[in-house]
Amino acid sequence: MKRRGKSTLSQQLKYANRMNREKTAERVQTWLHLPRGNKLVLPSRFHRDQHVRAADSLVEYCIKEYSQEGQVVFDPFAGYGTMLFIAEELGRIGYGIEYSKSKADYVQGLLKHPERLIHGDSRKLAEYDLPLIDLCLTSPPYTNASDTENPFVDYRQKGFDYPSYLQEMGNIFLQVARKMRPSARLVIEASNLKKDGQVTTLAWDIAREVSKTFHFEGETIFCWDEYGYGYNHSYCLVFSR
Incomplete structure (x- = not known):
């Protein structure tokens, strides 16, 4: 008997997207098991963040599932540009905002259209000239309820708290909503966190x-063989206008 070979990432994603399109109200795919990792290896100055980026497989799956070629995909927390790079590969028009100048400079140096990544503050999103968004796909900066660093300024300021974090998050996505098409989707990758038993x-x-x-x-729950800080899954929260 001929042994069946291991499927490629492209085949796995194609199957997952097809199954979701064929799902019925009675049978909904609520979890997926995809390989974790990123093709882009960060330079040594960013080595601490090598394994805390959104997985390429998750980003590719979501872009294919919730947008079409030629549409605008936006990430208000662009980080190291995973969404922007994959959007370009898939024929989408990727835009993003990144607070950290070092990260923004690095990503702009690799993009085909560096002008589409804005070095700025997502809390001031309404001030930026952006096209109408078809899909907002992002993994926001995480924080524990006990942390005091401000994630929205690259964790460089103390004196912040969790209620303020959630309030700022709500305000950012309110601004995103005002720049979206009526048919647009919002997908946020996030995890529940555990620190010091809390x-x-x-x-x-x-x-x-x-x-x-x-x-x-x-x-949709995305299960990983391994995940940063001991977690083996994350959630993609799906919203519509």
Whole structure:
């Protein structure tokens, strides 16, 4: 008997997207197991962040599932540009905002259209000239309920708290909503966190805050063989206008 070979990432993603398109109201795919990792290896100055980026497989899956070629995909927390690079590969028009100048400079140096990544502050998103968005896909900066560093300024300021984090998050996505097409989708990757025996229900708290502006459609659980800080899964929270 001929032994069946291991499927490629492209085949796995094609199958997952096809199954979701064929799903019925009675049978909904609510979890996926995809390989974790990134093709782009960061330079040594960013080595601490090598394994905390959104997985290429997750980003590719979501872009294919929730957008079409030629549409605008936006990431308000662009980081190291995973969404922007994959959007370009898939024929989408990727835009993003990144607060850190060193990260923004690095990503702009690799993009085909560096002008589409804005070095700026997502809390001031309304001030930027952006096209109408078809899909907003992002993994926001995480924080534990006990942390005091401000994630929105690259964790460089102290004196911040969790309620302020959620309030700022809600305000950012309110501004995103005003730049989206009526048919647009919002997909946020997030995880619940555990530190010193205390659980921060980050994913659920973000969903609750963003639901003040968007309609929450539900979540898909992405399971990984390994995940940063001991976690083996994350959530993609899906919203519509």
